[in-house]
Amino acid sequence: MKNPVTWLQSILLLAVVTLLGAFIFKPAAAPPPAKRKAVVVELFTSEGCSSCPPADALLSRMGQQTSANGAVIIPLGFHVDYWDHQGWRDRFSSHAYTERQEQYASRFRIEGPYTPQMVVDGATEFVGNDSSHAQQAIAQAATEPEQAVIQLLEMEPGKIHVRVTSSSPEPADVLLAVTEDNLMSKVAAGENDGRELHHSAVVREFRVLGQMKDGRFEPGPFVLSLPKDFQVKNLHCVIFVQQPSNGKILAAVSKTF
DSSP, X not given: OOOHHHHHHHHHHHHHHHHHHHHHSOOOOOOOOBOOOEEEEEEEEOTTOTTHHHHHHHHHHHXXXXXXXXXXXXXXXXXXXXXXXXXXXXXXXOHHHHHHHHHHHHHHTOSSOOSSEEEETTTEEEETTOHHHHHHHHHHHTTSOBOEEEEEEEEETTEEEEEEEESOOSOOEXXXXXXXXXXXXXXXXXTTTTOEEEEXXXXXXXXXXXXXXXXXXXXXXXXXXXXXXXXXXXXEEEEEEEOTTTOOEEEEEEEEO
């Protein structure tokens, strides 16, 4: 017959070893998702559209605000070109911006592009002069975790060097927008005939820098095509990461030159 004391000691020893093993080999908890640092707000607008000036003013105010949780709001004013045949040609318009808006129309399954249209973080769209809807959409976007880290290793007028890392396995584009503030036009025809329009965050250059590969992006420096009459103090360099499959923006940064 086994010694009951020895048997009891064996049971206790086994229990202690099991508990220690549970503590020692317990997998580490995953780190919390990175807090959202910025929310991108795109406005599709035109100087030929009489409904657009209030939306332009709203976008300008957004550039001076932060969201409820402290995320920076990054405004991008895309001037489309389909109003240019209605009597007034918008000098800031580009067909490339119209094409971007058409992509959103297809993604959101709406009839087609319209102005003013606002898109928040590539995830939701609404009429661009609806400030209440804008606040709600921005607040919601600010709760989403940041899924990429963007570093501007070098930035000067005419050249930038970017590094991006991401934990997401999904393909993503790295995009560049150069915006300009404190712009003004005296409209002499069309729906805004006789009006003096003021703009902020007007996109003056926009392009895809490249694609993320294995969660990383770091090519050589990029040369920028800046406006000939630009003033450095009015320019912003915006880099953001966007998934082409669903339009979701993973992260964004904005810096002045």
